[in-house]
Amino acid sequence: DAKTTQPPSMDCAEGRAANLPCNHSTISGNEYVYWYRQIHSQGPQYIIHGLKNNETNEMASLIITEDRKSSTLILPHATLRDTAVYYCIVRGNNYGQNFVFGPGTRLSVLP
Amino acid sequence: GAVVSQHPSWVICKSGTSVKIECRSLDFQATTMFWYRQFPKQSLMLMATSNEGSKATYEQGVEKDKFLINHASLTLSTLTVTSAHPEDSSFYICSARPGVGGETQYFGPGTRLLVL
Numbered sequence: 001d002a003k004t005t006q007p008p009s010m011d012c013a014e015g016r017a018a019n020l021p022c023n024h025s026t027i028s029g030n031e032y033v034y035w036y037r038q039i040h041s042q043g044p045q046y047i048i049h050g051l052k053n054n055e056t057n058e059m060a061s062l063i064i065t066e067d068r069k070s071s072t073l074i075l076p077h078a079t080l081r082d083t084a085v086y087y088c089i090v091r092g093n094n095y096g097q098n099f100v101f102g103p104g105t106r107l108s109v110l111p
Numbered sequence: 112g113a114v115v116s117q118h119p120s121w122v123i124c125k126s127g128t129s130v131k132i133e134c135r136s137l138d139f140q141a142t143t144m145f146w147y148r149q150f151p152k153q154s155l156m157l158m159a160t161s162n163e164g165s166k167a168t169y170e171q172g173v174e175k176d177k178f179l180i181n182h183a184s185l186t187l188s189t190l191t192v193t194s195a196h197p198e199d200s201s202f203y204i205c206s207a208r209p210g211v212g213g214e215t216q217y218f219g220p221g222t223r224l225l226v227l
Contacts (some may be wrong), residue, residue: 042221043117043204043218087154
């Protein structure tokens with residue numbers, strides 16, 4: 001079973017920041033938080049991941065709470081092409097550990 | 112970023128035939144590759160994990176004799192759906208992980224299989 005909970009859907013206005021929350025209250029000390037997204041009929045695309053520090057790359061920012069029980073993915077200026085299902089996944093980095101996908105959040109960016 | 116390709120991108124076949132799907136890591140070597148299946152309006156479900164040069168590990172409920180996985184090189188894994196039936200129609204997605212542990216997984220674009 002997925003170790004995360006996410007809202008099933010969210011809307012965001014084009015050009016505004018999209019903030020996608022994720023709860024992972026049972027996360028253990030060696031587990032990372034990964035975010036992927038899946039645009040319709042495509043394979044998942046890696047966005048970002050982090051352990052406990054906030055992370056930023058060219059796609060998004062990841063904010064992890066101090067207790068690591070939740071995180072937020074931030075798309076700073078959402079575009080229509082950001083409409084997708086966003087998956088928050090918790091996984092340790094030990095050999096053999098797999099990604100378990102939950103239902104994710106369906107983000108709709110509206111014009 | 113790392114690129115994973117799949118071929119074919121879509122396939123239509125008759126019931127009872129076998130279908131082979133290829134997954135390639137284009138710019139990195141992948142000791143571990145994963146095969147997922149996704150039905151409409153559902154999330155990805157892991158089918159099996161394959162390690163280069165050894166037998167694949169299948170998830171519970173996945174028939175290893177029906178879904179044959181071969182990972183003969185560090186850049187290629189194949190999934191063969193044997194004696195396909197309409198209920199096997201799905202979106203099949205592979206992913207690859209560079210190195211051994213501690214690495215991000217990169218996903219292919221998926222293969223849509225329709226069995227008539």
